[in-house]
Amino acid sequence: MLFAIGQLIAGSLLLLIGGEGVVRGASRLAILARLSPLFVGLTVVSLGTSAPEMAVSIATALDGQADITIGNVVGSNLFNMLMIVGFSAIVVALPVDRQITYFDVPVMVVTCIAMGAFGYDGNINRIDGIILLTAMVIYFGVSYKLGKQKPSAEMMEFVEDVAGEPLESDSLGRKVGAVLMQFLILALGIGALILGCEWFVAGSVTFARFFGLSEAVIGLTIVSVGTSLPELVTSVAATLKGERGIAIGNAVGSTILNILAVLGVASVVSPVGINVLRSIEVIDIPVMVAAALVSWFVFRTDHTVTRLEGFFLTGLYGCYIVYLLIVNNAIPTPW
Template sequence: MLFAVAQLLGGSLLLLFGGEWVVRGASRLAILAKLSPLFVGLTVVSLGTSAPEMAVSVATAMQGKADITIGNVVGSNLFNMLMIVGVSAMVSALTVDRQITSFDVPAMVGACVAMWVVGFNGNISRFDGIVLLVAMVVYFAISYRLGRGHGTEEIEEFVDGVAGEPLETPTLTSKVGAVLLQLVVLAIGIGALILGCDWFVDGSVTFARRFGLSEAVIGLTIVSVGTSLPELVTSVAATLKGERGIAIGNAVGSTILNVLAVLGVSACVSPVGINVLQSIEHVDIPIMIGAAILSWVFLRTQRTVTRIEGSMMVLLYFGYVAYLLISSGALLGEAPMNGAL
């Protein structure tokens, strides 16, 4: 049992470290390539902070642990929309760019609904995964076109804060060296993610069996929280620096990419697709859609999430986790029934 706890803690640290380095390398490469800053914030940074979810979900999909795969995606999205946005708003009220409320948040709601649709028959097939990946490419293209007119100051200042030193514009002679350096940073981050996800998955499965929890509950809680730590750190850090657009954009972008990229790739690599429990399809995914709509409603009000609204979101997340533990019998000292949460 102690070894499982050590695996969970060690895996979490490696996922956190790897996610930060992936964000750092990917963001700087994007700036060196002169990509749109809003595009970087909503896609490159979000994809970087979603790397732990990608690593864990792909690994569990290939191992046939579909409950952890789907639970990780749903649980991470709920953590993004309720805890990360909520905590960030409690630190400082979040005011966001009009594009986020008019395009990206509706896209987030649409992605959550798409997940419910493709899993409605109880299995997310490879074809469904390909459809999700095509939708991701379309989202990237539209996001890039919409964000082309924005300045670079906000994202550059944020990346400087993550890296710990200023990002200087390279000369022509030093640009190749700068790109190679960031590729090394990316490689280190990816290596940490691979090792971290291996430890984290093994520890979480052992933990689940020890306490009689189903793999679905573990995916919806422990695994999803652990893999969402990079998003939480990134968004809170951005809020403290006053860059609230990146804080909310990271959470929104990560939620979209968890469905389109993480679930899409996981479905493609799984030998038999990803089976979806009825309890997740009929309860947890609709709750995820409701959380997405709630986030949209809060953001539509003067494009701001207030501290009170943020507190409400955090309380809703804790209420959801309590519901999971009670329904699984964990808080009552009962083992769950086979196939039930």
Template structure:
């Protein structure tokens, strides 16, 4: 049992370190491609912080642990929408950009509903996975076009806040050495994620069996929280630095990509079945859809998320986790 706890702790640390490396490398590479800050936050950074979910979901799908695969996606999305936005708002009230309110948040609701639709027959097969990946490409394309008006100075300022240190000079940022360095950081981050997910999944499964918890519940709680640590760190750090829009952009973008990218890749690699845990299909996924609608409504309220709303969102997430644990016992 102690070894399983050690696996969870070490795995979480590796996921956190790996997620930071992926975010740092991806963000700085985005500068070289002259991508807009909002596009980087909603897609590149969100995809980077969703890498732990991707690693865990693909690994569990290939091992036939579909309940952990789906539970990880659903649980991570609930954590993104309720805990990350909520905690960030508690730190400081969050202003909401117009694009997020009128495009990205509705897309978030739509993809959550789409997950329920594609899984209505009890499984998410390869065709569903490919369809989700195609939808991701379309989302990327539209987000890029909407964000093309941002300037290169805004891009550099955005990445400085996310990556944690300023660029030495534009010429340095465009050099071949800089590209190689960021590729190395990105590669090391991915490596840490892969190793971390192996330890985390192994420890969580052992933990589940020892306490008699279902693997679905572990996926919805321990695994989803562990793989969402990069999103939490990125969003709270951005809020503390005054870049409060990044917190929402990262949470919304990660929620969208957890379904389109993470679940899409996992289902394409190995189709997943919801029959192994009916509660996922008939309770947890509907709860996720409800949370998405609630989050969108909160984001539309005066174009800001207040501290009071943040406390309510965190309270709802804690109530959901408490319900899962009570039902299991």
């Protein structure tokens, strides 16, 4: 049991370190490629912070642990929409960019609904995965077009913090060296993710089974929270630095990409697709859709997430976790 806890802690640290490496390497490469800060902030960074979910979901899909795969995606999305946004808002009220309200959040709601539709027959297969990945390409294309507009000063500062200043030099050698360095950082980050996901999944499964939890609950709770650490760190750090609008952009972008990219890739590489438990289809996915709609409503009210609303969102997440533990007899009840 102690060994499993050690695997869980070490795996979490490697996922955090690996996610940080992927975010920085990918963001810096995107800046060197002259992509706009808005596009980098809302897509490249979000994809990078979703890298742990990607690593864990692919590994569990290939191992036939589909319950963990689907639970990881749903649980991570709930953590993003409720806990990350809520906790960041508790620190300080969060302004909501109009583009996020009128484009990214509606896309988030639609992708959550689409996930439920694809899983209605009990399996998200390769064709479904290809559709999700195609939708991701379209989303990236529209985001790139929107991102060509003049970004806010806050977005510029955020990207500079994450990726560093764009390299301005006529020296081809310096540019090539910078690109190679970022590829190295990216490769090391991916390596840490692979090793971290192996330790984290093994430790979390052993730890949770010791308490009699199912693989679905493991994915919805322990695995989803562990793989969401990069999103949490990125959003809270941006909030504390005064870049308050970034917390919502990162959470929304990561939620979208967890479905389009993470679930899309996992369902394509899995030999039999991703089986969806009936309980997840009729309870947890509708809860995810409801959370997306609640988030949309909160974001549209004065285009600000207040501290009171932050407590409300984190409270909803807490109630959901308590519900999971009660129905799985993980905590005692008076009845």
